[in-house]
Amino acid sequence: MILTMVRHGQTYYNNRRLVQGRINNALNETGKKQAKAVAQILKAQHFDVISSSPLSRALETAYIISKKLKYKQPIEVLPNFVERDFYHLDGISVDLAMPLIRTKGYRYPGYEHDELLINRVAKQAYELASRYPDDHVLCVAHSHVIKALLVKADPHQFSFADYFLSNGDIITFEVKNKQIKFISHERHPDA
Numbered sequence: 001m002i003l004t005m006v007r008h009g010q011t012y013y014n015n016r017r018l019v020q021g022r023i024n025n026a027l028n029e030t031g032k033k034q035a036k037a038v039a040q041i042l043k044a045q046h047f048d049v050i051s052s053s054p055l056s057r058a059l060e061t062a063y064i065i066s067k068k069l070k071y072k073q074p075i076e077v078l079p080n081f082v083e084r085d086f087y088h089l090d091g092i093s094v095d096l097a098m099p100l101i102r103t104k105g106y107r108y109p110g111y112e113h114d115e116l117l118i119n120r121v122a123k124q125a126y127e128l129a130s131r132y133p134d135d136h137v138l139c140v141a142h143s144h145v146i147k148a149l150l151v152k153a154d155p156h157q158f159s160f161a162d163y164f165l166s167n168g169d170i171i172t173f174e175v176k177n178k179q180i181k182f183i184s185h186e187r188h189p190d191a
Contacts, residue, residue: 001129002136002183003173004047005146008061009034010167017094021086027060034168034188035061039068041170041186048135051076051128053142055083062140080124083142085112102161114151114160121148122180129175146171153182 009031013020027035042065050069052062054077062075087110089097100106107113112120128137143165150158153173165171168188174181 001132001134001175003125003128003149003175004042004045004136004138005149005171005173006038006042006061006065006138006140007143007146007165007167007169007171008053008055008058008140009038009064011057014167019086019089019092019094019097021083021090022055023090024056026056031057031061031167032064035064036068038168038170038188039065042138043069046136047071047138049073049076049132049137051078051081051137051139053077053081053083053140053145054079055142058140058142062138065138065140078124078128078139078141080120080127081139081141081145084117084144084148085110087111104161114148117144118148118152121145122152125149125152125173125175125180126178129178133176149173149180150182153180157182 009027011020011025011031012028013025015028050062050066050071052058052075066075088108146165147160147163150163166188170186172183174183
């Protein structure tokens with residue numbers, strides 16, 4: 001399976017540089033424009049399935065993309081591609097939260113640490129691949145979900161601490177035989 005992940009468009013929290021985790025924020029106007037721009041880029045490809053995290057910012061991005069691509073099926077909601085549970089860090093400045101998040105092995109009661117996140121996200125990717133082994137699946141999700149796939153694919157090249165994803169970035173993987181392989185990262189043109 002080819003899995004193309006898109007980071008959702010910008011929200012008010014993204015613009016203000018606040019951790020939003022599972023806070024259910026909608027896209028702002030910039031985020032809607034980013035979703036349309038990503039759809040233009042993706043028009044050159046065919047997707048058998050379009051899916052999304054259950055959070056509204058991802059679903060709205062997926063919906064905008066699906067309309068531009070003239071996709072006629074329902075968007076498949078993937079609960080295990082929901083953003084990391086940042087717990088006590090939700091709503092605070094990214095600048096204050098990042099030193100903790102970037103600390104290897106960071107744990108706090110209620111916080112979804114790296115190992116839990118990677119296992120959850122990989123399980124969802126493998127389950128998708130078992131249902132769509134020869135298909136091209138598009139999924140709109142979140143920065144830490146996509147980073148979890150990157151770290152699972154190659155922990156020597158990627159990390160939660162040092163790899164940046166902009167809203168609207170497109171990252172492609174191959175998922176086969178319970179292996180995840182990184183293929184490409186296309187930066188959003190306005191990033």
